[in-house]
Amino acid sequence: MNYISIPKVILILFVVNHIESLTAPILIQAFINLPLTFLVFSLVVYRSNSNPGSIFAFFIGFYVDIISDSPIGLNAMLFCMMSYLINSYSNTFRLFSSFQVCLFFSASSLFFIGFKNLFINIENFSYLELFISFIFNSFLLIILSISRFNFLRIIPRG
């Protein structure tokens, strides 16, 4: 299957965004920022057989901006960048181990958190939060990617 079911993605992102809004106030007490919506979008693009276009990424980002009460354009821009990056290196990823792919997504989430904080939380910008989030996200993704819990394969293609 070479296309992504857009309603399914929209529904998944809505649910994930809701879960993120529930977990974030708790995790932030430990200086952890887990951008679930961004990571799920990245995984959807990563697992797709075709290259999701920039129009898709833009409108999904715009939608996430509205439902997450972020400044309009912020998620749209970052989703476009991430989509472009994954599409560009989609074949290169095949040469990577799961560990390296997890590190790539953790680093991406680190960039996402840092960039987002520049716009919505510049007064309380915290390198500690970035550092701890990077460690936490890396461990979380590595644990989830262990074959027993390999959720990368659970997400259906298309």
Added chain:
Amino acid sequence: MSRVAPTRGSKTLSFLFILLSALLLYLDTTYKSFEGIKNTYKSFEISTSYFFKKLAIDPILYVYELSSDKTYLIKENKELKLALDESHLYNFIISKDSNFFANDELIEAFIIKNGINDIFYLSRVRSFDTQLYFCCSQHRVFIEIFNKPSVNLVGSPVINSTGIIGQVIHDNDILEVLLLTDKSHVIPVESENHFCNAQGNGTPGKIYCTYSTLLWPEEIKQGQSFLSSGMGGVYPKGLLVGFVGEIKKIDDSKFRFEIELVSDPLQENILGVLEN
């Protein structure tokens, strides 16, 4: 099956959409151009959850209450709870211990001016994004008034039993409240001879003041209390806002200190809106 690498056309398209996103971001952060869309979505979200609760959950609860034969007691309990919440707010307003006003004359003048029974409108929290409250600079609460008056309440202070928490910035069916700790919120405060405009910066429970010793030779001390000065016309004079926390020296004459707020918006779901 391998994926095709992006062509020149798709690269250009990506670049254009990134530029378009940046433009939208600039317009939103600078001119707040998309506030309407956001507020419409927020209202839709709140209304949907409200109707869903009304249509799906409330009937089930009602049937359960009927079957358990305690309907009357539950209703009475709810009424008593409402009356208790109202009395908490009422006591806070007239209590001298709460430092609501600086002196008795002001209390009397304020009560006579507003009428003791209509001093505030009882409301409840409809939506509070605690994720944004803890992580970011945008601190807002959406509230609903029980018996909404016909007057426009924009600019009216909002309180709970711990003290003042913010002011109304949008008045539709659901009122949007800008909290004291929001980055864009400023409250004029005073303490003895010190006056300043205390601004939130997104840190829960704290607002910040900057002062120069060239203007205020007297030293600010930790634990010193700050009250609302009444300037600006939004908040009544003499409300206890908070106590001085950490003081930082910016340069030889400039200092920045934090005020630890006495109020906590997470404390209660029942709030009072003072008519301005």
